[in-house]
Amino acid sequence: MFLSVFDMFKVGIGPSSSHTMGPMLAAGMFLDLLRESLFEPTGLRAQLHGSLAFTGIGHATDRAILLGLAGFRPATFNASEGEKALSLIKNDKVVNPDGLPQMKIDPASDILFDYGPALPGHANGLILIATDQQGDVLMQQTYYSVGGGFVVTEEEMTSGRAVGDLAHYPHEFETASALLEICVKTGKSITEIKRENELSRRSAFELDRGLAEIWDVMSSCIDRGLITDGILPGGLNVKRRAKGIHDSLVSERGVNLSAPHTINDWMSVYAMAVNEENAAGGQVVTAPTNGAAGVIPATIRYWLDHVPGANNQKVSDFLLTAAAIGGIIKFNASISGAECGCQAEVGSAAAMAAAGLCAVLGGSPAQVENAAEIALEHHLGMTCDPIKGLVQVPCIERNGLGCIKAVSAASLAMRGDGTHLVPLDACIETMRQTGKDMHEKYKETSQGGLAVNLPNC
DSSP states (O other): OBOOHHHHSOEEESSOIIIIIHHHHHHHHHHHHHHHSSOOOOEEEEEEEEHHHHTTTTTTHHHHHHHHHTTOOGGGOOHHHHHHHHHHHHHHOEEOOTTSOOEEOOTTTSEEEEOSSOOSSOSEEEEEEEEOTTSOEEEEEEEEEEETTEEEEHHHHHHTOOSSBOSOOSSOOSSHHHHHHHHHHHTOOHHHHHHHHHTTTSOHHHHHHHHHHHHHHHHHHHHHHHHOOSBOSSSSOOBOOHHHHHHHHHHTTTOTTOOTTHHHHHHHHHHHHHHHHHHTTOEEEOSSOSTTTTHHHHHHHHHHHHSTTOOGGGHHHHHHHHHHHHHHHHHHSOOOHHHHOGGGTHHHHHHHHHHHHHHHTTOOHHHHHHHHHHHHHTTTTOOBOOGGGOSOTTHHHHHHHHHHHHHHHHHHHHTSOSOOSSOHHHHHHHHHHHHHHSOGGGBSSSSSTHHHHSTTO
């Protein structure tokens, strides 16, 4: 199975890759089905199940579906145009996607939040339905938003077909141990192995340009978050803090006797800037998800701005190495909070970030694998319990701590020779088993943990 770096890192919108981007993409896929069919639908309906129902309002899932059915896509989404479209849908109760007839949809009655049992395939399930003039079903399709903006149909989920490209590629691996064996056999780094796999699908120019664009979106997201204040939407009245913290840190530069641990504040503020932008519905990169979107950009910015010898030319090496590790985690476990808790989101992001940082610091393949394992191991068991279903508390600060853990993990791995007791593969399998055993109320349903223990929420 080949998962591209551009599958792991996708440009999209907040606040959630699984609850916002995925449903929007599913809606677009459904429109494509209708365009290929002989039906002439006049109405549309949607049913949300599992985590998509329980935290759909806080994650703007209903809005995402309406926008997707209106023809919008996450990678090219324009916020102002989107708001105009939503206003028209609310008033006229119709959508007018290209290549299809006008279809009725009433946001108040045609999007159903089903709080019963989740659909069998995944915790994030939705059913999209097209109807005729009498309201009878012409076509329906079940989709699963499996994390990180990946969407599969019910047929794909049932058949066991993996999300990814099944065609042959130069260096085939599905586990960390297999990847390390390839590195030993070829004498190449994880970065080089991943790059050669990518070049089997696109030119070197396309690869390098795409990686540069991914970092540009990530970096711009940090920059926006560092200069923007105010209150985040959703009703919790969470104050954006990244700007204030950053202003304070800048004012302290050059001050004698600055505490060494202040560097942790720099790491945290870069991550918080990203996740405040995400919570506000801004443009972010799934890394590997929106809920964990701040960890990898913050680690890269920390490396570029605070580590001697860092340079922008190696950002692509960081991203390629991180994507290789992320693909292994996704294939063997999950990157979905609704499936395995936050260990699968921030934990996976920290493992990817630790691997990328270790690589650009000159770490060997064994040290890179060790760095990823350390970071993931110390997120095991982390629940996903967003207050009021919003990707704000504890998500925003959690990304900052994920970055700190990633940097610490890379540093510890560089202090060793790569040998260690727990292989990354064993840690990934432990995460999968832990997620399977975790009670549903701790997996992005806002029915447990902080989501129920904070008064007046």
